[in-house]
Amino acid sequence: DAGVIQSPRHEVTEMGQEVTLRCKPISGHDYLFWYRQTMMRGLELLIYFNNNVPIDDSGMPEDRFSAKMPNASFSTLKIQPSEPRDSAVYFCASSLGGGGSSEQYFGPGTRLTVT
Amino acid sequence: GENVEQHPSTLSVQEGDSAVIKCTYSDSASNYFPWYKQELGKRPQLIIDIRSNVGEKKDQRIAVTLNKTAKHFSLHITETQPEDSAVYFCAANEGGSYIPTFGRGTSLIVHP
Numbered sequence: 420d421a422g423v424i425q426s427p428r429h430e431v432t433e434m435g436q437e438v439t440l441r442c443k444p445i446s447g448h449d450y451l452f453w454y455r456q457t458m459m460r461g462l463e464l465l466i467y468f469n470n471n472v473p474i475d476d477s478g479m480p481e482d483r484f485s486a487k488m489p490n491a492s493f494s495t496l497k498i499q500p501s502e503p504r505d506s507a508v509y510f511c512a513s514s515l516g517g518g519g520s521s522e523q524y525f526g527p528g529t530r531l532t533v534t
Numbered sequence: 535g536e537n538v539e540q541h542p543s544t545l546s547v548q549e550g551d552s553a554v555i556k557c558t559y560s561d562s563a564s565n566y567f568p569w570y571k572q573e574l575g576k577r578p579q580l581i582i583d584i585r586s587n588v589g590e591k592k593d594q595r596i597a598v599t600l601n602k603t604a605k606h607f608s609l610h611i612t613e614t615q616p617e618d619s620a621v622y623f624c625a626a627n628e629g630g631s632y633i634p635t636f637g638r639g640t641s642l643i644v645h646p
Binding site for chain 1: 577
């Protein structure tokens with residue numbers, strides 16, 4: 420398996436624009452997580468899915484953020500409208516679950532810069 | 535929910551010295567404690583983990599200890615090398631779930 424795949428790797432956008440981040444988890448993994456990483460706040464869990472169903476979105480900062488997982492092999496995190504304070508590295512991660520390993524496999528991340 | 539505290543936030547050592555990073559957790563039902571290493575510009579990756587039914591686990595130069603009574607666990611790196619320089623995150627899975635709560639991270643700098 421190629422591991423968790425994220426795109427784009429870098430995104431630079433202007434304030435007010437819509438941003439969509441994409442993630443393909445490892446095949447067979449039941450859990451998918453979206454994290455945001457900044458120097459100030461560390462690694463924050465935004466939302467996670469189990470078997471494509473959103474379970475806990477309490478970490479989503481506000482209504483400008485939304486996430487979907489239409490099928491087992493694809494998820495998106497959307498920010499609309501984007502603001503400079505959204506600048507961060509966004510990681511997607513997946514884990515096996517279902518009685519198996521709890522290890523999280525992280526994607527390479529998307530570095531988002533909002534100007 | 536679970537709360538994980540990690541110390542120190544920065545640790546600077548000389549090559550060859552040992553390094554110790556400590557974490558405490560709040561949920562006594564937590565039973566899985568992984569450690570992740572994140573090199574500069576890279577993704578976090580699991581380096582070692584421990585379950586609540588053991589007190590210590592070792593893998594070459596790294597080891598993790600767990601004290602369930604005191605609710606703390608530690609990462610020990612011996613004979614540090616410059617390539618050990620990275621940010622290390624501890625985590626705890628609450629109540630046997632697959633959802634980790636991460637500490638804030640420790641930036642380890644190993645000076646050659």
